[in-house]
Amino acid sequence: MFCDEALDAVEAIAGGELKPEGRIAAHLETCPNCAAALASARRLEQMLQARPVQQAPPQFTARTMATLRRRRWRSEQFLDVGFNVALGIVALVVGAGIWMFVHRSGLVSVSNDAVNVVGANVVSLAHRIAPSVPLYAGATALVVTALGLWWWAEKDAAL
Amino acid sequence: MDPAHERELVERCRRGDEGAFQELVDRYKDLVFALIARTVQDRSRAEDLAQDVFLRIHRGLPYFRGEARLSTWIYRIVANVCVQDHARPAVAVAFDPAISGPSVPDRQFGDLELRDRLEKAIARLPANYRLLVAAHYLRGIQYEELAEALQLPLGTVKTQLYRAKQQLRRLLETELR
Numbered sequence: 001m002f003c004d005e006a007l008d009a010v011e012a013i014a015g016g017e018l019k020p021e022g023r024i025a026a027h028l029e030t031c032p033n034c035a036a037a038l039a040s041a042r043r044l045e046q047m048l049q050a051r052p053v054q055q056a057p058p059q060f061t062a063r064t065m066a067t068l069r070r071r072r073w074r075s076e077q078f079l080d081v082g083f084n085v086a087l088g089i090v091a092l093v094v095g096a097g098i099w100m101f102v103h104r105s106g107l108v109s110v111s112n113d114a115v116n117v118v119g120a121n122v123v124s125l126a127h128r129i130a131p132s133v134p135l136y137a138g139a140t141a142l143v144v145t146a147l148g149l150w151w152w153a154e155k156d157a158a159l
Numbered sequence: 160m161d162p163a164h165e166r167e168l169v170e171r172c173r174r175g176d177e178g179a180f181q182e183l184v185d186r187y188k189d190l191v192f193a194l195i196a197r198t199v200q201d202r203s204r205a206e207d208l209a210q211d212v213f214l215r216i217h218r219g220l221p222y223f224r225g226e227a228r229l230s231t232w233i234y235r236i237v238a239n240v241c242v243q244d245h246a247r248p249a250v251a252v253a254f255d256p257a258i259s260g261p262s263v264p265d266r267q268f269g270d271l272e273l274r275d276r277l278e279k280a281i282a283r284l285p286a287n288y289r290l291l292v293a294a295h296y297l298r299g300i301q302y303e304e305l306a307e308a309l310q311l312p313l314g315t316v317k318t319q320l321y322r323a324k325q326q327l328r329r330l331l332e333t334e335l336r
Contacts (some may be wrong), residue, residue, distance in 0.1 A: 029314040047277050047325075048296045056192035057206060063185045064213050065177070072212065076236050 002027055006034045014041035165229050172220050174333070184213050187233055190297070194234075196240050197293035200282055212240050227307060234308035238290055245286035280330040288323035295320055 006027045012018035013028075018029055028034050057063075102108060129136070171179030191212050197204040215236050223232060281289055287309075294300045306313045 006251075008321075011324045017317075037328075040332065041324065044324060044328055044331065047273065048292065051192045051197065051274075051277070051296060052206075053297065054196040054202075055234075056188040056209065059183060060188050060192065060206065060209070064182055064184050064188075064210050067210060068180070068214060068217060 002033055003031060007030065007037055010034070010037050010041045013038060014045045162228075166225060169220065169223060169225065169229060170248060172217075183216070187230070188213075190230075191237055192231065193297055194237050194290075194293055195241065197281075197297065198286070198289045199244065200278060204244075208240050208244055217241070222237065222276050228304070231304055231308045234304065235310075236293065238287075238309055239245050241290050242286045245289075276331060277327075280327050283330055284323055284326060288319060291316065291320050292327070 002023070006024050007019070009018055009024055013020050013024075028038055102111060168179055168183055172183060188209065192205065193210070194211045195208045196202065199205045201210060212233070216233060219232075219236070223229075227235075281292060284292065290309075291305065292306055295302070301317055302313060306316045309316065311319075
C-alpha cells in the first residue's frame, strides 16, 4: 500500500519539486521497486530536459507574411465580387421598379412623346455640329492623351 | 518583452501595421515552432501548423483584450491548434525494429536510439499531455503561464504532467523497449 504513495511522489521528486523526507525517503531506500522507479523517473527527466529545441526555418516569417497577404487579397476579391453582385441586384431591382411604375401608371404614352421630342432635337443638333466634328475629335484626343500621360506618371510614382 | 512594448506592438498590429505583425512573427516564431515541433514529428507539418497559429493570431488580434499576456494567449492558440491537429486521423508511429535490438556500444548511437524511443513514446501520449511535456521542458514557460493558457488550475497542470511522465516511463519500459 505504501508503494502506491511513494510511486505517486516519484515524478515530483525526480523533477526536483518534492524532497524525499520521512516515511517516503525511508521507503525509497528500502524498496527496490520504488527505488528503480525513481531512478527511471530521473533518467526520463534528464532525457526530457536534453530534448533539442528546434528553431523555425529561416524563411518562416517571409512565408507567413506571404500567406497572410494572399489570404487578405483573396478575401478582398471575395468582397469585391460580393459588392458587384449586390450592386447588380440593386440596379436590376431599381430598373424593374421603374419599368413597373411606367407601365402601371400610364406614363408609357407620355414617355413615347418625350422620346419623339428628344429624338427630333438630337437630329437637328447633329446637323448643326457636323461641320465641327473633326475639331471636337482632335480636342478630345488631346485631352485623352494628357489624361493617359498623367495616369501613367502617377502609377509609376505610386510604386 | 516588457508589457508596455507588448501593448504597443499589439496596438500597431490592430491598426493594420504589417511591419508590426512581422515583428510579432519574428519574436515568437521560434517559441511557437519549437512547441509544435515537439508535439508533431513531421517538420513540414509543424511548419504548416506554426503558420496556422500566426494566421489565427492575426485574425484574433482585434479581439485580444490584453487581460492575459500576449505570450499566454499565443500558447492558448498553439494548444488549440495542436489539439485540433491531434483530432485528425493519426499517422501511425512505427516502431523501427532495426534500432530496437541489443544496445550498441557506440554512445552517440545509443543516445540517438534513446532519443528516438523517447520521441515515439511522446507521440503516443494524448494531445494535452504531449503539449504539457513539450511546453514544460521548453525554456521560459512556467507552470503558472501554462495553467493560464490552458485555462486549468495550477494543481491540475502539475498532476497531468506527472501522469504524462508516468505514462511515458511505462511506454519506454514496456512497449518501446
